[in-house]
Amino acid sequence: MRDPIKNRYEFVILFDVENGNPNGDPDAGNLPRIDPESGLGLVTDVCLKRKIRNYVETVKEDTQGYKIYIKEDVPLNRSDRKACESLGIQETDDKKVTEALKKLKKNDANADIKLRDYMCDNFFDIRAFGAVMTTFVKASLNCGQVRGPVQIGFARSIDPIMSQEVTITRVAITTEKDAENKSTEMGRKSIVPYGLYRAEGYISANLARKVTGFSEEDLELLWDAIINMFENDHSAARGKMSVRELIVFKHSKELGDCPAYKLFDAVEIRKKDGVEYPRKYQDYEVEIHEKDIPDTVEVRRMI
Amino acid sequence: MGMGVKVHVWGDYALFSRPEMKVERCSYDVMTPSAARGILEAIYWHPGLRWIVDKIYVKNPIRFTSVRRNEVKSKISANNILQVYNGADKPFYISTKEDIVQRASLMLCDVSYVIEAHFEMTDNANESDNPGKFKDIMMRRLKKGECYHMPYFGCREFPAHFCLCEEDKVHTIYDEVPEKDLGFMLYDMDYSDKDNIQPMFFRAVMKRGVLDLRNCEVIR
Numbered sequence: 278m279r280d281p282i283k284n285r286y287e288f289v290i291l292f293d294v295e296n297g298n299p300n301g302d303p304d305a306g307n308l309p310r311i312d313p314e315s316g317l318g319l320v321t322d323v324c325l326k327r328k329i330r331n332y333v334e335t336v337k338e339d340t341q342g343y344k345i346y347i348k349e350d351v352p353l354n355r356s357d358r359k360a361c362e363s364l365g366i367q368e369t370d371d372k373k374v375t376e377a378l379k380k381l382k383k384n385d386a387n388a389d390i391k392l393r394d395y396m397c398d399n400f401f402d403i404r405a406f407g408a409v410m411t412t413f414v415k416a417s418l419n420c421g422q423v424r425g426p427v428q429i430g431f432a433r434s435i436d437p438i439m440s441q442e443v444t445i446t447r448v449a450i451t452t453e454k455d456a457e458n459k460s461t462e463m464g465r466k467s468i469v470p471y472g473l474y475r476a477e478g479y480i481s482a483n484l485a486r487k488v489t490g491f492s493e494e495d496l497e498l499l500w501d502a503i504i505n506m507f508e509n510d511h512s513a514a515r516g517k518m519s520v521r522e523l524i525v526f527k528h529s530k531e532l533g534d535c536p537a538y539k540l541f542d543a544v545e546i547r548k549k550d551g552v553e554y555p556r557k558y559q560d561y562e563v564e565i566h567e568k569d570i571p572d573t574v575e576v577r578r579m580i
Numbered sequence: 581m582g583m584g585v586k587v588h589v590w591g592d593y594a595l596f597s598r599p600e601m602k603v604e605r606c607s608y609d610v611m612t613p614s615a616a617r618g619i620l621e622a623i624y625w626h627p628g629l630r631w632i633v634d635k636i637y638v639k640n641p642i643r644f645t646s647v648r649r650n651e652v653k654s655k656i657s658a659n660n661i662l663q664v665y666n667g668a669d670k671p672f673y674i675s676t677k678e679d680i681v682q683r684a685s686l687m688l689c690d691v692s693y694v695i696e697a698h699f700e701m702t703d704n705a706n707e708s709d710n711p712g713k714f715k716d717i718m719m720r721r722l723k724k725g726e727c728y729h730m731p732y733f734g735c736r737e738f739p740a741h742f743c744l745c746e747e748d749k750v751h752t753i754y755d756e757v758p759e760k761d762l763g764f765m766l767y768d769m770d771y772s773d774k775d776n777i778q779p780m781f782f783r784a785v786m787k788r789g790v791l792d793l794r795n796c797e798v799i800r
Contacts, residue, residue, distance in 0.1 A: 302647075302648065303649075303682045304647075304648040310647070312645065312689075313645065314643075314689070321737070322737035323649055323650070323651075327676075344672075344673075345673070346672075346673050346674060347652065347673070347676060348673045348676065349675075349676050349677065392658060392661050392662060392665065395661065395665050396656070396661060408656055409656065410655060410656040410657070410658055410661070411655050411656065411657050411658045411659070424729070424736070426729070428729070428737075428739065429737065430592070430737055430738065430739050431592070431593065431738075433592075477739070479729075479730040479739060481727075481728065481729035481730060483728045483729055484729050530726075532721070532726035532727065532728070533725060533726050533727065534724065534725075534726075536724075536741065536743060537739070537741060538725075538741040538743075539725065
């Protein structure tokens with residue numbers, strides 16, 4: 278296992294969307310997610326994690342140690358996988374493997390841990406976010422759950438968002454039968470004219486050290502992935518999305534120096550004076566109140 | 581209560597899944613004792629101590645919201661890992677297109693609780709361990725905001741902010757409500773037999789915003 282990270286981190290991501298739908302709500306016909314009480318826009322944690330996975334997959338192209346387990350598309354070329362080492366079973370036939378597993382369980386009580394480490398070594402997303410695995414031995418591996426060090430909450434917009442329905446037409450008709458009767462079909466898109474979203478995340482050095490071995494290089498890759506998460510994710514639905522700020526708080530210790538909420542409260546985002554309907558990033562002001570942050574916590578604005 | 585602490589925890593969302601509704605997850609009305617224990621353990625835990633939750637104060641009104649998300653339905657199979665580990669050329673990933681499932685979660689929003697808990701020493705404590713030491717470590721972490729990992733309300737995407745609760749008498753939004761019956765709730769899991777982990781339930785009655793867990797009847 279690589280050298281795991283030694284500091285606790287917190288981070289704030291600010292990203293915005295222009296004329297796009299950052300995250301559709303399956304319950305509401307793919308309209309942008311909105312918190313019904315406050316009117317603030319939402320982007321789920323899993324949506325952001327998907328982008329991070331996609332970026333790492335694009336950049337690392339399945340190189341050893343940086344594979345992605347939860348894939349969006351099945352790749353056409355499955356790269357040859359080599360086992361790093363063998364537990365002593367060479368069979369590939371299902372039945373024989375099950376038998377061998379039983380034998381292995383008897384002989385090697387740490388089989389679960391070995392397999393977990395193997396998965397963590399190979400897959401970036403498991404190292405970062407954790408995974409749920411079935412296990413041979415019940416109740417070991419914490420019921421097959423591996424918690425990763427990186428934890429991300431829901432992203433919420435700074436101001437209430439308005440989602441706008443845009444009706445569009447297309448000239449290509451899907452079915453032959455319809456084509457006889459009409460020459461265009463109508464479709465709908467819903468967009469957010471502008472929204473600035475804020476997501477907050479946490480990285481636990483303890484889980485990195487004890488469980489997944491999330492390393493300094495992995496951390497750099499994670500920052501990279503967050504900064505570029507929308508750059509390779511353009512599509513008709515998304516419009517223009519970009520990460521505007523990545524503010525990283527690095528504690529001096531594994532356990533941290535101060536409560537996370539104090540750091541998050543120190544990042545203030547407000548509309549500039551006179552702006553009623555924000556339509557661009559420049560309509561906002563970001564201020565970090567340095568005096569509320571302990572000296573031992575290092576603040577880095579990564580963009 | 582020498583070994584007792586009061587911890588104030590709050591956050592935007594919380595999801596304490598009801599075991600009977602966990603496909604489309606639905607939260608309990610308030611935090612379960614096991615979730616409260618998990619939060620304390622995220623801040624400080626040692627094999628030499630065991631957290632016991634005494635009271636849960638519900639400081640904010642109980643309100644729900646729902647979110648539907650695309651999820652995957654399969655787990656990583658240990659059998660599959662082992663085969664690849666040993667050199668088999670098998671598909672080795674979960675494809676979200678094939679494994680997709682949309683699930684709604686009914687969750688609590690804008691929650692705030694005070695957990696009143698104490699710990700007991702266990703047989704695994706070292707010779708140099710004593711309750712005073714554990715208590716000091718816990719108090720220091722609460723004051724400085726240190727934690728082993730960020731505690732969360734039921735699911736990891738709902739982080740729980742925490743601090744030491746310094747109110748002597750904790751006020752809740754339900755101070756004027758004499759009694760609210762919340763039905764049967766999960767108390768905790770019984771881990772005493774590793775091969776057969778059993779859930780334990782209790783009848784939750786919130787009195788003036790407080791769920792008192794001392795001397796409650798636990799049903800297996």
